[in-house]
Amino acid sequence: MTDIHEIKKKLKDLLPSDRYHHSLRVEQKALALAKKYRVSGEKTAIAALLHDCSRFMGREQMLEQALSWGLKPGPIERLEPKLLHAKLSAIIARCAFKITDRDILKAIERHTVGAGKMSRLDMIIYLADHIEADRDYKGVNKVRRLAAWNIDAAIVESTNSMIRHLIADGSPIFPEMIKTRNAHLPAGPLRREASRRA
Ligand SMILES: [Fe+2]
Numbered sequence: 001m002t003d004i005h006e007i008k009k010k011l012k013d014l015l016p017s018d019r020y021h022h023s024l025r026v027e028q029k030a031l032a033l034a035k036k037y038r039v040s041g042e043k044t045a046i047a048a049l050l051h052d053c054s055r056f057m058g059r060e061q062m063l064e065q066a067l068s069w070g071l072k073p074g075p076i077e078r079l080e081p082k083l084l085h086a087k088l089s090a091i092i093a094r095c096a097f098k099i100t101d102r103d104i105l106k107a108i109e110r111h112t113v114g115a116g117k118m119s120r121l122d123m124i125i126y127l128a129d130h131i132e133a134d135r136d137y138k139g140v141n142k143v144r145r146l147a148a149w150n151i152d153a154a155i156v157e158s159t160n161s162m163i164r165h166l167i168a169d170g171s172p173i174f175p176e177m178i179k180t181r182n183a184h185l186p187a188g189p190l191r192r193e194a195s196r197r198a
């Protein structure tokens with residue numbers, strides 16, 4: 001069994017204070033969601049605490065580190081190396097925090113842009129990161145309300161918010177985000193589209 005107190009102690013030394021406190025708030029929110037959606041509290045706490053454990057690095061260091069660890073950053077990741085932090089965090093969780101549980105490592109790796117197929121744990125970490133108590137973007141309360149009764153709808157809503165923000169900002173959209181959004185839409189429109197094409 002992993003010692004959560006040890007993880008917190010080590011994390012506090014590793015991360016800048018604001019990032020450490022963000023991780024604690026994500027843990028708190030993720031544990032509430034885990035209880036509601038019946039996911040292991042221990043796995044949830046570890047994934048939430050470590051989801052940003054590479055955020056002590058700057059953008060350039062992230063790119064260098066990713067290359068030296070054998071990752072193959074795509075064009076959008078090279079343009080915005082901060083997008084690499086989820087993959088780097090999963091590597092640090094495995095190597096420095098000795099986390100071997102695949103579910104936890106996957107949830108850390110997927111927390112920024114999601115994936116076309118996400119486990120409940122992946123969804124909880126992704127959402128908790130977007131709705132922790134200090135998040136204050138337009139529409140955050142709607143995502144919080146949805147998270148309490150329909151986790152798929154909450155994922156769609158928070159992904160919509162991010163995509164809107166990226167468009168307004170003139171930034172590229174990571175294709176995985178589109179997959180995340182589409183995979184969690186209610187079946188209705190997708191089913192109608194499939195039968196229209198059939
Ligand atoms: Fe993150």
Ligand SMILES: [Fe+2]
Binds near residue numbers: 022026051052129
């Ligand atoms: Fe985060």
